[in-house]
Amino acid sequence: xxxxxxxxxxxxxxxxxxxxxxxxxxxxxxxxxxxxxxxxxxxxxxxxxxxxxxxxxxxxxxxxxxxxxxxxxxxxxxxxxxxxxxxxxxxxxxxxxxxxxxxxxxxxxxxxxxxxxxxxxxxxxxxxxxxxxxxxxxxxxxxxxxxxxxxxxxxxxxxxxxxxxxxxxxxxxxxxxxxxxxxxxxxxxxxxxxxxxxxxxxxxxxxxxxxxxxxxxxxxxxxxxxxxxxxxxxxxxxxxxxxxxxxxxxxxxxxxxxxxxxxxxxxxxxxxxxxxxxxxxxxxxxxxxxxxxxxxxxxxxxxxxxxxxxxxxxxxxxxxxxxxxxxxxxxxxxxxxxxxxxxxxxxxxxxxxxxxxxxxxxxxxxxxxxxxxxxxxxxxxxxxxxxxxxxxxxxxxxxxxxxxxxxx
Amino acid sequence: xxxxxxxxxxxxxxxxxxxxxxxxxxxxxxxxxxxxxxxxxxxxxxxxxxxxxxxxxxxxxxxxxxxxxxx
Ligand SMILES: Cc1cc2nc3c(=O)[nH]c(=O)nc-3n(C[C@H](O)[C@H](O)[C@H](O)COP(=O)(O)OP(=O)(O)OC[C@H]3O[C@@H](n4cnc5c(N)ncnc54)[C@H](O)[C@@H]3O)c2cc1C
Ligand code: SF4
Ligand code: SF4
Numbered sequence: 001x002x003x004x005x006x007x008x009x010x011x012x013x014x015x016x017x018x019x020x021x022x023x024x025x026x027x028x029x030x031x032x033x034x035x036x037x038x039x040x041x042x043x044x045x046x047x048x049x050x051x052x053x054x055x056x057x058x059x060x061x062x063x064x065x066x067x068x069x070x071x072x073x074x075x076x077x078x079x080x081x082x083x084x085x086x087x088x089x090x091x092x093x094x095x096x097x098x099x100x101x102x103x104x105x106x107x108x109x110x111x112x113x114x115x116x117x118x119x120x121x122x123x124x125x126x127x128x129x130x131x132x133x134x135x136x137x138x139x140x141x142x143x144x145x146x147x148x149x150x151x152x153x154x155x156x157x158x159x160x161x162x163x164x165x166x167x168x169x170x171x172x173x174x175x176x177x178x179x180x181x182x183x184x185x186x187x188x189x190x191x192x193x194x195x196x197x198x199x200x201x202x203x204x205x206x207x208x209x210x211x212x213x214x215x216x217x218x219x220x221x222x223x224x225x226x227x228x229x230x231x232x233x234x235x236x237x238x239x240x241x242x243x244x245x246x247x248x249x250x251x252x253x254x255x256x257x258x259x260x261x262x263x264x265x266x267x268x269x270x271x272x273x274x275x276x277x278x279x280x281x282x283x284x285x286x287x288x289x290x291x292x293x294x295x296x297x298x299x300x301x302x303x304x305x306x307x308x309x310x311x312x313x314x315x316x317x318x319x320x321x322x323x324x325x326x327x328x329x330x331x332x333x334x335x336x337x338x339x340x341x342x343x344x345x346x347x348x349x350x351x352x353x354x355x356x357x358x359x360x361x362x363x364x365x366x367x368x369x370x371x372x373x374x375x376x377x378x379x380x381x382x383x384x385x386x387x388x389x390x391x392x393x394x395x396x397x398x399x400x401x402x403x404x405x406x407x408x
Numbered sequence: 409x410x411x412x413x414x415x416x417x418x419x420x421x422x423x424x425x426x427x428x429x430x431x432x433x434x435x436x437x438x439x440x441x442x443x444x445x446x447x448x449x450x451x452x453x454x455x456x457x458x459x460x461x462x463x464x465x466x467x468x469x470x471x472x473x474x475x476x477x478x479x
Contacts, residue, residue: 037441044425120440157429157439170430172456177427179462225431231462258462260427 005031005147007307008134010121010160012039015279015296016153017104017115021060022304024111028311031145032105032113033136035120040101044156044259045293046180046210046218048193051091053294057100061107068099071212073192078366080358081198081351088363094193094210094218119143124150124164124275130316131164131274148316149307150275153300156260158281166272168281172226174265176205176290179231180220181239182212182255187247190214196238197354203227204347205290207238209246219248222261222290224347231258263287264340266333271321276303284332287340288370295332302327338372341397345381348394356388374398410473413453417444421465428457428466448473 007023009016012034020030036042047070058064075089105115118138125133125144133146152160152168161168188194190211197206205222212218221235243249262283270277278284279296286295306324310316349357361380368376381395392399415428415437422444429437429444436450437457448471458466 035441042424118441122438155426157426159429159435159438162435169433169435172431172460175427175431175460177460177462178425225427225460226456227459230464232464256423258423258425258427260425260430260460262430 004145005029006311007031007149007151008033008145008147009151009153010134011151011153011155011279011281012036012105012115012117013101013153013155013279013296014104014293015155015281015284015300016151017101017108018060018297019151019153019278019300019304019307020108020113020115021104021111022301023307024108024113026304026308027112028307030108030113031147032108032115033119033121033134033145034115034117037118038098039105039115039117040098043097043255043257044178045097045257046178046208046220047093047095047097047212048208048210048291049093049095049293051093053297054093054095056297057104061110062100062103068096068103069093070095071190073190073211075192077189077192077194078358079194079196080354081201082355082358084355084358086358086361086363086366087192088366090367092193094212096212121154121160124160126164129165129273131272134160148274149310151303151307152275152277152281153279153296155280156262158277161275161277161281164272164275166269166275166277168267168277168283170260170262170283171265174263174283174287175225176222176261176263177225177227177231178220178222178257178259178261178290179235180218180257181235181253182216182257183219183248183251184216184254185247185251186215186217186219187245188215188217190217199349199351201238202234204343207235215247216254218257220257225260261285261290261292263290263343266336266340268325268329270325270328271318273318274316276306276321276324278303284328284336286370287336287343288346295336298332299328302331335372338374338377339370342369342372342377344397345395353388353391353394356384360384411470412448412451412473413468413470414448414451415446415453415455415457415466416469416471417446418465418467419443421463423463423465425462427460427462431456431460
């Protein structure tokens, strides 16, 4: 068997690039292939990233610079359909994602990895059941690359694992359709991000304003991907209704973005002989808020540890790589399943329910909900139930028995 | 000649976001440097990509399949 590289990573997004950084640190010879013309562009993201992840990247060799860290915000306002809001404090960045991915590619290269743009991987090479390489097109030239281990980090499209024989299809029911304008000349409170909820505003999702400086922001939406109307339709409608409030009337649109967001349908099995799947390709996204950069990097870190072990043992079988599945489910998987149950409850809420929750929820409640803290969610639901019995059915995943008792 | 309902791509509306690629149950779509390519042989006309597309750049259409010529 030809062995040109230790590991081939398909996809140079946050997941693939962080894997390359960590695996190269461990001495592995890593090649990252991305079909994009330019690493980091086009962006398919609202660029919100928690401060811990930003600091972690600096510790891992990215420069401590606002050029990629972008704009610091200190909290989030969540708005109910009637305009009432809850403020949740907490620092985070709206990063410059194109710059971030370029800095990650540079850091990975400094650590010994190689990144190649405009390499469109169209097939995997297998020997029996084992993945041993990939075929790519680079400016019309066909190229083959071989390695005992391939990482599918190809994002929402997730065709690489499917080519290899793993089922990673993004079910429409677990997909949100995202659309976004980068706008400037806005009149916004740029110290916080702003999230707007409501069944007419964004069915199953929310509209967001994520500031990039004092008058520039990502203004976007995520909705259930099965609806007849498009995400663009809902966002344009909302912008029209709020054009005076936020200065949309006189604003400029400097970029248009979109993308699919996997908000559930987590994979129990993300490995096969010679292959691991990470990031959006493995549906590793928070099902409530749709954030996936931090999770993709966390999975990448785990996968890099498992890859290093596989090289120590010179064994790339599914059995060895299975440690990645196990550890992911221990560390994050179950928590995300709980957050998914919360998504189911969230999907059933009426505008009245949203208004009610804006009244009763504290900032700590909201943080606990997004953490998937089941005990806290149960307590909130039981309390709410006394005033709004109709919520019993909507929170059925959390309060089955208790609710039945309460309702007699 | 056999007729078939398939997804067709409206290039000028597309923002190249890749959503349609990920949701197609039969992996009939690819996003390349030329834009979206739909394999009409594979496409079942299920319409999932059409609904998912954030900007309405896909439509279902009836097409006439050309008879395959032997090489
Ligand atoms: C509208 C929208 C808003 C979002 N907002 C946020 C947010 O605010 N915060 C957050 O944390 N997350 C957000 N997300 C989710 C976040 O963007 C993803 O979870 C994250 O990008 C996942 O990283 P990844 O490395 O797994 O995949 P990606 O970043 O998608 O990277 C995959 C890479 O693989 C490449 N690729 C794909 N196929 C091939 C192939 N065949 N050959 C070669 N290369 C290939 C692609 O070009 C791409 O560069 C948002 C998503 C959307 C759509
Ligand atoms: S209509 Fe269905 S089968 Fe055809 S390309 Fe779209 S998702 Fe795939
Ligand atoms: S989902 Fe629509 S906008 Fe996105 S790549 Fe497919 S056709 Fe283009």
